[in-house]
Amino acid sequence: GSTIGILGGGQLGRMLAVAAAQLGFKVHIYAPDAESVAAEVAAHHSQAAWDDESRLAAFAAACDIVTFEFENVPVDTVRFLSGHVAVHPGAKALEIAQDRLAEKTFVAGLGGRTAPFASVPDRAALDTALGGIGAPAILKTVRMGYDGKGQARLAATEDADAAWEAIGRHAAILEGFVAFEHEFSVILVRGIDGEIRYWDSTVNVHEGGILATASLPPPPVVADQQDEARAMMAGIAAALDYVGVLTGEFFATDAGPVFNEMAPRVHNSGHWTIEGAVASQFENHIRAIAGLPLGSTATRQLPVVMRNLIGADIAAIPALLADGNCHVHHYSKTEVRDGRKLGHATWAGAAPGASPA
Ligand code: ATP
Numbered sequence: 001g002s003t004i005g006i007l008g009g010g011q012l013g014r015m016l017a018v019a020a021a022q023l024g025f026k027v028h029i030y031a032p033d034a035e036s037v038a039a040e041v042a043a044h045h046s047q048a049a050w051d052d053e054s055r056l057a058a059f060a061a062a063c064d065i066v067t068f069e070f071e072n073v074p075v076d077t078v079r080f081l082s083g084h085v086a087v088h089p090g091a092k093a094l095e096i097a098q099d100r101l102a103e104k105t106f107v108a109g110l111g112g113r114t115a116p117f118a119s120v121p122d123r124a125a126l127d128t129a130l131g132g133i134g135a136p137a138i139l140k141t142v143r144m145g146y147d148g149k150g151q152a153r154l155a156a157t158e159d160a161d162a163a164w165e166a167i168g169r170h171a172a173i174l175e176g177f178v179a180f181e182h183e184f185s186v187i188l189v190r191g192i193d194g195e196i197r198y199w200d201s202t203v204n205v206h207e208g209g210i211l212a213t214a215s216l217p218p219p220p221v222v223a224d225q226q227d228e229a230r231a232m233m234a235g236i237a238a239a240l241d242y243v244g245v246l247t248g249e250f251f252a253t254d255a256g257p258v259f260n261e262m263a264p265r266v267h268n269s270g271h272w273t274i275e276g277a278v279a280s281q282f283e284n285h286i287r288a289i290a291g292l293p294l295g296s297t298a299t300r301q302l303p304v305v306m307r308n309l310i311g312a313d314i315a316a317i318p319a320l321l322a323d324g325n326c327h328v329h330h331y332s333k334t335e336v337r338d339g340r341k342l343g344h345a346t347w348a349g350a351a352p353g354a355s356p357a
Pocket residue numbers: 115138145146147148149175176177178179183206209210211249260261
């Protein structure tokens with residue numbers, strides 16, 4: 001059998017590995033981040049390992065196909081590996097998704113609808129950008145943000161100093177604040193031959209900047225805007241000659257779907273597909289990168305609810321296990337921190353708390 005290499009050691013990689021194993025692949029994980037060491041030490045170790053060409057070459061030699069589960073794998077690491085082994089998706093998609101400014105510029109260039117945005121390389125540029133976009137607005141670091149970290153909201157132009165300090169004076173993007181009704185995602189898989197399949201769009205609810213739930217069926221406005229959002233994502237995937245699972249996050253607005261950001265990988269809002277769809281995002285990502293026929297993305301049965309277990313939520317697991325309809329996923333992370341995603345629970349074809357069939 002062939003061997004799949006996964007860059008990154010988080011829960012997404014673990015779920016990809018389970019899907020790969022089911023299809024008969026061996027899996028190697030390249031995961032330089034040691035959970036147990038102090039953050040600064042981990043960052044140091046991590047960069048050295050991503051740059052270590054002899055370790056990377058040995059990893060490439062042991063794998064037939066390489067993919068990534070972590071969008072901040074250095075682009076140079078993926079470029080280096082691409083010289084030794086097939087890597088899907090490619091470096092271009094990763095490079096664009098790592099840079100919010102490049103990402104929005106790219107999507108707007110393809111005709112996609114985004115919030116108004118402007119580059120904010122320094123403090124002076126923030127005033128210029130605010131002059132054009134106006135308040136309310138949202139300032140985001142160009143690189144490295146996740147779960148709403150590295151963002152500051154500006155209710156009025158007077159908030160500029162505080163916002164610039166809050167994001168640590170890093171190169172940023174200013175975005176007009178989008179008045180949205182709901183957030184949703186489009187998750188697609190694109191095969192090596194260019195075939196695209198989509199899972200149904202969940203409505204995504206965030207609490208404190210972190211995804212809390214993804215549910216089906218979505219409200220009508222999301223269902224109505226799904227096709228236009230899909231068309232945007234299909235254009236992006238084709239322009240990148242993308243292979244694998246690609247996610248787009250959208251706002252449903254009066255003007256139609258507004259693209260927020262993309263992830264060149266499987267996505268938290270797609271975890272429901274493990275039990276709720278015929279083929280999960282993890283299985284189809286493996287099928288796509290391995291050049292196998294894609295599985296059906298159809299939803300098995302409504303309703304579907306995926307709830308993240310964040311920080312102290314992990315204590316709810318015994319109660320969730322007592323709900324016979326609940327599929328519990330525990331990520332086995334050694335460090336329990338507030339705001340950290342430690343697991344998730346999925347109800348597919350049943351509502352949370354309904355008595356087991
Ligand atoms: P993720 O964990 O999804 O990668 P992130 O840190 O990359 O998050 P975004 O997805 O850009 O950040 O923003 C986080 C949340 O903040 C969004 O899901 C949305 O609720 C809100 N938000 C972001 N940009 C805007 C905007 N321009 N207008 C209104 N709300 C926004």
